[in-house]
Amino acid sequence: xxxxxxxxxxxxxxxxxxxxxxxxxxxxxxxxxxxxxxxxxxxxxxxxxxxxxxxxxxxxxxxxxxxxxxxxxxxxxxxxxxxxxxxxxxxxxxxxxxxxxxxxxxxxxxxxxxxxxxxxxxxxxxxxxxxxxxxxxxxxxxxxxxxxxxxxxxxxxxxxxxxxxxxxxxxxxxxxxxxxxxxxxxxxxxxxxxxxxxxxxxxxxxxxxxxxxxxxxxxxxxxxxxxxxxxxxxxxxxxxxxxxxxx
Amino acid sequence: xxxxxxxxxxxxxxxxxxxxxxxxxxxxxxxxxxxxxxxxxxxxxxxxxxxxxxxxxxxxxxxxxxxxxxxxxxxxxxxxxxxxxxxxxxxxxxxxxxxxxxxxxxxxxxxxxxxxxxxxxxxxxxxxxxxxxxxxxxxxxxxxxxxxxxxxxxxxxxxxxxxxxxxxxxxxxxxxxxxxxxxxxxxxxxxxxxxxxxxxxxxxxxxxxxxxxxxxxxxxxxxxxxxxxxxxxxxxxxxxxxxxxxx
DNA sequence: CCATGGTTCATGGTATACCAGATTGCGAAA
DNA sequence: TTTCGCAATCTGGTATACCATGAACCATGG
Numbered sequence: 342x343x344x345x346x347x348x349x350x351x352x353x354x355x356x357x358x359x360x361x362x363x364x365x366x367x368x369x370x371x372x373x374x375x376x377x378x379x380x381x382x383x384x385x386x387x388x389x390x391x392x393x394x395x396x397x398x399x400x401x402x403x404x405x406x407x408x409x410x411x412x413x414x415x416x417x418x419x420x421x422x423x424x425x426x427x428x429x430x431x432x433x434x435x436x437x438x439x440x441x442x443x444x445x446x447x448x449x450x451x452x453x454x455x456x457x458x459x460x461x462x463x464x465x466x467x468x469x470x471x472x473x474x475x476x477x478x479x480x481x482x483x484x485x486x487x488x489x490x491x492x493x494x495x496x497x498x499x500x501x502x503x504x505x506x507x508x509x510x511x512x513x514x515x516x517x518x519x520x521x522x523x524x525x526x527x528x529x530x531x532x533x534x535x536x537x538x539x540x541x542x543x544x545x546x547x548x549x550x551x552x553x554x555x556x557x558x559x560x561x562x563x564x565x566x567x568x569x570x571x572x573x574x575x576x577x578x579x580x581x582x583x584x585x586x587x588x
Numbered sequence: 589x590x591x592x593x594x595x596x597x598x599x600x601x602x603x604x605x606x607x608x609x610x611x612x613x614x615x616x617x618x619x620x621x622x623x624x625x626x627x628x629x630x631x632x633x634x635x636x637x638x639x640x641x642x643x644x645x646x647x648x649x650x651x652x653x654x655x656x657x658x659x660x661x662x663x664x665x666x667x668x669x670x671x672x673x674x675x676x677x678x679x680x681x682x683x684x685x686x687x688x689x690x691x692x693x694x695x696x697x698x699x700x701x702x703x704x705x706x707x708x709x710x711x712x713x714x715x716x717x718x719x720x721x722x723x724x725x726x727x728x729x730x731x732x733x734x735x736x737x738x739x740x741x742x743x744x745x746x747x748x749x750x751x752x753x754x755x756x757x758x759x760x761x762x763x764x765x766x767x768x769x770x771x772x773x774x775x776x777x778x779x780x781x782x783x784x785x786x787x788x789x790x791x792x793x794x795x796x797x798x799x800x801x802x803x804x805x806x807x808x809x810x811x812x813x814x815x816x817x818x819x820x821x822x823x824x825x826x827x828x829x830x831x832x833x834x835x
Numbered sequence: 836c837c838a839t840g841g842t843t844c845a846t847g848g849t850a851t852a853c854c855a856g857a858t859t860g861c862g863a864a865a
Numbered sequence: 866t867t868t869c870g871c872a873a874t875c876t877g878g879t880a881t882a883c884c885a886t887g888a889a890c891c892a893t894g895g
Binding site: 631632633643647661662663664665666667 | 875876877878
């Protein structure tokens with residue numbers, strides 16, 4: 342048919358609310374919420390005509406974001422992007438530790454040798470020196486490594502929940518990973534983890550992963566003020582009856 | 589000021605959608621979804637005029653239920669209560685194991701002696717013999733015991749997620765706990781867990797909790813067909829791009 | 836100038852109307 | 866009798882209008 346009309350990948354069961362949800366979510370994720378002066382306000386009507394659609398899909402998207410803890414919607418006051426408190430961040434890291442260490446255990450039991458080889462490939466991509474030099478790239482590889490462990494658990498639910506946590510932690514991570522001194526320790530940890538999984542030592546793998554993650558926990562706790570700045574450091578976010586959910 | 593006006597705490601910011609959500613959720617939970625012939629269909633409009641309100645709050649409630657994996661909403665087809673597959677149930681138990689074992693670890697570090705004493709009280713409420721005799725009551729105490737461990741972790745997020753999982757598992761639990769042979773093993777396990785936490789042995793406590801929960805995992809896997817009946821045993825629910833989320 | 840009370844406005848909650856896709860059932864044709 | 870097709874209808878998605886409640890502002894009186 343020669344030149345086609347080039348109609349977008351077409352909305353295979355495309356729905357507005359889904360799309361809006363993604364748009365808003367990524368917007369929030371790419372926002373530096375731990376910076377005073379950033380506007381945390383979101384107005385349904387404003388968004389509605391900015392995007393040229395009605396309020397309904399936007400409300401649905403916002404509701405979902407609230408459910409997931411990204412925004413805080415106060416009746417008759419407004420919708421506000423939520424700034425996670427130190428304690429919330431720390432709790433997320435604890436849960437992350439629980440999930441990933443269990444994932445490592447499962448990986449020892451269920452992963453094939455080929456899959457573990459792939460994990461090694463990811464883990465050895467960067468040496469200690471290069472990790473220091475090209476921090477941002479290493480950061481990406483670092484994430485890949487951890488996601489790989491989750492995948493090797495063959496437990497979808499673990500991946501899903503951890504992914505959700507990760508989304509929340511991203512904003513903090515961006516600010517926290519400046520510290521180069523942590524990079525080489527990280528590389529060493531990863532190597533030990535790989536070796537434990539290769540040896541199918543579930544108990545050891547679990548322990549190493551847990552301790553690795555809990556080091557991030559300790560680090561964040563120590564340097565929270567540095568990360569978010571003095572002014573915001575002790576702001577406790579709204580109590581919240583919140584949320585966290587599962588399939 | 590002498591006698592005050594005594595006005596009721598008033599529905600502190602009572603909202604329809606919240607209420608509807610609770611109503612629907614408890615309805616679903618109390619429904620025997622693993623029984624052929626139960627109607628899994630939910631219609632927005634029908635519910636709307638049954639409850640005498642408009643579709644909007646109902647849609648919001650249903651959306652949330654979908655997000656949490658309780659229902660499956662198929663555009664222009666209908667909303668259906670979701671029947672969890674064996675694999676989904678097993679994955680939930682794995683995550684539960686990860687969370688509660690981490691909770692046990694945290695309890696060793698952060699719980700006070702008094703709190704641990706409370707745990708012992710709950711755990712020793714039923715002896716092996718009585719547990720067999722009064723199964724349904726023991727079941728309640730059993731739940732209390734595990735929730736107590738979660739609480740002792742002082743990690744809100746763990747409690748929240750686990751609670752969510754528990755809601756999903758309830759339907760299965762109801763059918764699975766008939767087996768009296770598992771009760772005495774359970775009581776013994778609990779005692780060992782209590783002792784480990786009292787001894788502040790984080791590693792041991794974690795291991796015992798994990799293994800205790802994974803025994804449920806193994807049991808469910810073995811007896812799934814018995815639990816849900818032959819007919820439903822191998823129905824795979826819709827693939828689902830699902831969900832699971834966090835604060 | 837300050838305190839009190841009311842009016843206006845902004846904003847999320849709810850109701851309703853309309854749209855489009857999917858199902859279902861019936862009737863006509865083979 | 867079976868099969869195909871069309872139309873009535875059911876159902877979730879979207880748009881829009883209205884409601885109720887806090888907040889902000891203003892006016893009035895001390």
